[in-house]
Amino acid sequence: MLLTLRLSTWVARDVRSLAAPFRTVDGAAPYDERVTYPAPSPSTRAPTRRTGRPVRVWDIVLTVLLLLLLAVFAALASYFGLFLGMASDGCFDDNCDYGMLSFGVWFAAISPWVILLLAIVGAVTLLIVRRLAFWVPLTAAALNVVIFFVAAAIVEAAVGP
Numbered sequence: 001m002l003l004t005l006r007l008s009t010w011v012a013r014d015v016r017s018l019a020a021p022f023r024t025v026d027g028a029a030p031y032d033e034r035v036t037y038p039a040p041s042p043s044t045r046a047p048t049r050r051t052g053r054p055v056r057v058w059d060i061v062l063t064v065l066l067l068l069l070l071a072v073f074a075a076l077a078s079y080f081g082l083f084l085g086m087a088s089d090g091c092f093d094d095n096c097d098y099g100m101l102s103f104g105v106w107f108a109a110i111s112p113w114v115i116l117l118l119a120i121v122g123a124v125t126l127l128i129v130r131r132l133a134f135w136v137p138l139t140a141a142a143l144n145v146v147i148f149f150v151a152a153a154i155v156e157a158a159v160g161p
Helices: 002-019 057-090 098-128 135-159
Strands: none
Touching: 057 098, 057 135, 098 135
């Protein structure tokens, strides 16, 4: 213990002797604890961080779950959209518009995936800026239903009377 105390005293004395050549103009050491500085003016202070909106964990969890359900719903809507092609079974004597019919089928098959992609981008954007985002997958699911019926109407119009 005595050896440790003497060693620390010697190290402290040696460090002070090394700092001796580095004196300021007024003779004080550059990092002397006796030197005090005035408080910085408000214009030079570091900016304080704004807290912004709070993180809503329930919104993040609910949005992710709803986006996963929307992906399942998009797969089902796309699968059933392909069944709209069976409307061409009633086409005899060239009374169907096959271009419009194929457009309606592909519209029903692809649009759920486009809506899912837009919903993911929109929900993630809202989550990043800390706004409520759970409504985005719900709105996208309702839009999927509307789009499916629009595609069915297009196919029905292509088949004719």
